[in-house]
Amino acid sequence: MADMDRSSDDISVDSTASKVEFSEDEETLITRMYNLVGERWSLIAGRIPGRTAEEIEKYWNSRYSTSE
Template identity: 70%
Template structure:
């Protein structure tokens, strides 16, 4: 019976809305932030072009960073 209780509590922990909300904020280094700002000023909301200049970053990550940066909710 202890096993089924652990399984249900594990399930609640992994699907908790608080966990998902905390993970939505994307962390960028100062250099990456500066590059995103410069590129945005040059090309606008062309996230795929900006992501192409920052190794290891996706267009979605950059867009999410930009939206959080401009929003008071993040």
């Protein structure tokens, strides 16, 4: 039973820790690159050291996606 409790705690920790912060320069670069190449996240990530395509896509979708 302790394992089940631990799993649920890990899930809640992961969901709060998954928010990634970007610097103003990174945000500007992401926006500029998106305008040039569109949703080619791996290409954009290649221009920002230490960032993955998944992080950038998640950032973009959380910041700029339209929820209709």
